[in-house]
Amino acid sequence: MLVDCHAHLDPFSDGDVSQILDRAHAAGVGAVISAGTTVESSARSVELSARFPALFSGVGIHPMDIREPFDDSAAERLRSLATSTAKVVVFSEIGLDFMEGAPDRAVQYDAFRQQIRLARDLKLPIVFHSRESHDEVIRVLREERAYEVGGAMHYFQADAPTARKAIDLGFYISLARPLLRLPHLQEVAAGLPLESIVLESDAAPQPFKSKRESWTEPRHVKTVAVKLAELHARPVEEIVEVTTANVRALLGERWEAVETYVSSRSATRADSGP
Numbered sequence: 001m002l003v004d005c006h007a008h009l010d011p012f013s014d015g016d017v018s019q020i021l022d023r024a025h026a027a028g029v030g031a032v033i034s035a036g037t038t039v040e041s042s043a044r045s046v047e048l049s050a051r052f053p054a055l056f057s058g059v060g061i062h063p064m065d066i067r068e069p070f071d072d073s074a075a076e077r078l079r080s081l082a083t084s085t086a087k088v089v090v091f092s093e094i095g096l097d098f099m100e101g102a103p104d105r106a107v108q109y110d111a112f113r114q115q116i117r118l119a120r121d122l123k124l125p126i127v128f129h130s131r132e133s134h135d136e137v138i139r140v141l142r143e144e145r146a147y148e149v150g151g152a153m154h155y156f157q158a159d160a161p162t163a164r165k166a167i168d169l170g171f172y173i174s175l176a177r178p179l180l181r182l183p184h185l186q187e188v189a190a191g192l193p194l195e196s197i198v199l200e201s202d203a204a205p206q207p208f209k210s211k212r213e214s215w216t217e218p219r220h221v222k223t224v225a226v227k228l229a230e231l232h233a234r235p236v237e238e239i240v241e242v243t244t245a246n247v248r249a250l251l252g253e254r255w256e257a258v259e260t261y262v263s264s265r266s267a268t269r270a271d272s273g274p
Contacts, residue, residue, distance in 0.1 A: 001030030001262070002225060002240055003247040004218040005174055006058075006092065006127055006154050006200035009034040010044035014051065020203070021054050024218035028240070030054060030262050032201075032218045035092040035127060037062035039077045049087040053261040057085075058092030060115055063108045063129060070111035075118055082122050086257040091119035093154065095129030096137050109140065116144040125250050126151035127174070134162045141169055150250060155202050160188045163196075172198045172250055177220055179227050190231040194242045198250060199224050 004024065009017050009032070024032060034049065035058040036042025042059035049057040059081045061074065082088045094115045096108050119126050126146055130137040130153065141147070147170035156163065156173045163173050173196055179185055189197070199221045206215040225243065229236040248255045 001244060002028050002199065002221050003244050003258075004029050004032040004201050004203070004221045005090075005152060005198045005247055005250070006176075006202055007032050007034050007218055008037065008041075008202070008204035009048060009055065010036070010041045011205050014048070017048055017052060017055070020217050020219075021052055024221075025054065027219035027222040029218050029221050031056060031258050033058055033090060033092070033127075035090070036060050036081075037093055038065045039074055039081075042078065042081050046081050046084060046088060050085060053264055055087075056258060056261075057088045058090040058127060059088055060092050060094040061111060062093045063095050063097040063112065064102060066103045066107050066111045069107055070114050075114060078115070079118060079122065082118075082124060086254070087261065088124070089251050089254040089257060090127050090151065091115060091122070091124040091149075092127035092151075093129050094119075094126065095154075096131075096133040096140070097129060098132040098136075112137075112140055113144055116141065116146050120145065120148055123149060125149050125252070125254070126171075127154050128152075128171075129154055130158075134158055134165075138162075138165050138169060141171075147171075152198050152250060154200065157182065157185055158188075159184070160191060163188060163192060167192075167196045172196055172246055174198050174200045175224055175228065176200045176202050177216060177224060179224055179231075186227075186231055189228060194228075194232060194234070194239070195246065197228065197243055198246050199228075199243050 033056045034045040045057040150170045152172040152174040153166045229239045
């Protein structure tokens with residue numbers, strides 16, 4: 001099976017999530033990790049993961065949502081969510097964002113550092129955000145010893161030297177649909193070892209698209225796998241096997257929860273018949 005290691009399903013209704021996961025399953029995507037962007041969306045992701053066997057959760061506050069200092073209350077709420085269920089498997093989505101209009105950088109840095117420390121304390125891998133801030137993100141991850149838990153560089157679109165820095169620090173490179181359209185990214189991906197790559201959709205509501213069926217969903221991880229197979233001149237089946245093995249290594253002992261719940265879902269489907 002394929003694994004979507006980063007999506008945002010918390011804004012969807014329960015009914016929509018059910019249909020999204022069914023479409024993912026039909027495409028061979030057996031597990032999806034839905035990342036939090038605020039304390040509230042993290043709580044919603046955890047809630048959804050309790051309802052759907054194939055859905056797992058990340059908790060964290062996105063740098064674009066850091067509008068006030070990261071205080072003890074936020075830390076304790078995230079800790080409580082992270083320890084509430086084995087289905088929380090990553091600390092995500094955290095990082096730095098230096099685009100115009102982003103929140104105050106000092107507040108971002110503090111929140112990023114504190115969340116890395118929390119992730120290390122909880123032994124949760126980190127799936128991180130980096131926009132116009134790659135060197136600083138890598139520096140902070142190194143200084144805060146994030147390599148002790150590892151994780152992935154989410155929605156990667158940077159250059160080969162940046163990929164190498166992340167890999168050398170103990171992180172995977174997470175590829176999504178930009179791989180289908182960006183020549184420079186295709187060139188970088190073709191040169192990366194498959195053992196350093198995981199896949200994601202970064203799925204979220206996209207009302208700006210005129211047709212609902214055009215929205216990115218976890219099912220599109222399959223198309224990313226197909227493109228990666230083409231770039232590496234390998235069978236798609238090998239891409240599926242290697243990238244899923246990479247997620248298994250990324251999650252470490254947390255992978256046990258994925259296997260347990262996905263197996264239970266498969267057993268339930270088998271028992272229900274056609």
